[in-house]
Amino acid sequence: MPLVTFSNPEYKDKTVYAVAGSHTETLLKLAKEHKIPVHHDCQDGECGNCVVRVSSVDNKQQRMGYHLTDKEQTVLRHLGKLTKEDIERLALDDMPSEWRLACQMIVRDEDILVEY
Numbered sequence: 001m002p003l004v005t006f007s008n009p010e011y012k013d014k015t016v017y018a019v020a021g022s023h024t025e026t027l028l029k030l031a032k033e034h035k036i037p038v039h040h041d042c043q044d045g046e047c048g049n050c051v052v053r054v055s056s057v058d059n060k061q062q063r064m065g066y067h068l069t070d071k072e073q074t075v076l077r078h079l080g081k082l083t084k085e086d087i088e089r090l091a092l093d094d095m096p097s098e099w100r101l102a103c104q105m106i107v108r109d110e111d112i113l114v115e116y
């Protein structure tokens with residue numbers, strides 16, 4: 001069962017939530033369920049309001065690659081978070097992007113820190 005820690009400098013406490021490993025839940029859905037005020041609007045990978053920084057805090061296993069959807073790649077490039085080269089390198093190395101859209105990222109079996 002992965003632990004997802006949401007962190008924001010405006011909120012002093014970090015909050016840790018245990019997640020049932022359904023592997024179908026987006027980060028945004030999880031945040032909303034727990035009343036974490038992650039910005040969002042379209043909830044469909046279009047607006048970029050839900051951009052978050054994700055890092056692994058899981059020492060038990062190697063980092064897993066995450067698939068970025070085409071929409072997510074487009075928006076993250078538009079926001080200046082990733083370049084075309086970054087995206088190609090991540091895909092080639094099967095590594096996760098530190099920048100994600102919370103409405104597109106499916107929570108997987110890995111402990112992560114989410115900065116929003």
Ligand code: FES
Nearest residue numbers: 041043048050103
């Ligand atoms: Fe619009 Fe996620 S809420 S891209």
